Amino acid sequence: MVMRNSDELDPAKRDIMEATYDAITNTGYSDLTIQDIADEFDRSKTLIYYHYDGREELLVDFLDYVMKQFRTMLPDSAESPQEELETLIDTLLPTTVEEEPFQVMLAMFELRVNAPYDTNCRDQYLAVEDELNTLLVDILSRGVENGEFENIDPETEAELFVSLLIGTRARRLTVYDPEESIASLKEAIQYHIERITATSEGNA
Template identity: 65%
Template sequence: MTQDGRAEELEPAKRRIMEATDRALRKHGYGNLTIQHIADEFENSKTLLYYHYDGKDELLVDFLDYVLARFLDGLPQGDRTPREELETLVDALLPETLSEEAYRLQLSMFELRVNAPHDENCREEYRHVDAELTELLRDILVRGVEAGEFEVADPEAEAELFLSILTGTRARRLTVFEPDESIESLRAAIESHIDRISV
């Protein structure tokens, strides 16, 4: 859907569908979500949902791409060092606490990931998500090496490792911690890893 662009480039009808899906997921979560829940959050007719999508599963695959584009668009640009960019990325992916609605949305994305082995379209979308994040991490690490901030022999491998750390930490946060429970200990472990690769 937005792989060649960003979230703001969506046609208006699809943007409204994605926004309605976001609201519905925050209210109902992935397990209870129905097309009717999305339609209830959508100012247009349910028929328009079915004009664009055959069903909930197809819509949610597009929603993953929308969430990724919105996330990447929301990352700050400007006068930051590579280490600051890396720490900002960690902050964005792993806030210390979550509101109940934000928790439900993150949990929905996690449940979609768990469903990927059974849904090839979902698997492909998560491959795209992971590839985008790996490339972002690799770019930060390469610039950090060039700036003398990081000491990394293989930025590609380090980016893969870092994404696995972040993905695993998000899974732990969603399956072990309460939404408003601090994940300071998990964040400290990631900060310790950043310290290890820093000059």
């Protein structure tokens, strides 16, 4: 057995995770079978059972894998809080349908349906939303401090943004054709960001 950083997955498991992504993208989570995953996996179905006791155990790992990828996507701090906020929005609501961010977004959307029935799942979502919230509180506080943002309450405003982002991501996946732009949804957010951005009185 090769020694491995606990953050790294066994390469076979990693490939199973990738196959699961592909299966979800094609079939959707709601009628996802081990067979569907095996079909996207270039080794045998038995190997999936060799690594995982069953669907449930696999999905625990998969949820973890997805959440890790989501965290990786989150941008590092930028020049100014306002830029940072806009980068975050653009990252979480990509206009173009690039492979990876789209698959992560879809998987996070689909797996969420387990949360009402599965404590582990609920906790995972609670944790990432908390991280997102913390990130937003930080951005917003700094923005208020340096005068870029109006005198908003960062805690409450962050909570608002988290809900808004989750709702917009859901709508982006379900109500528009994947290829169609989500311009009108993003415009609404942009409109809101401008509202909380301090109007620099130097520029008339």
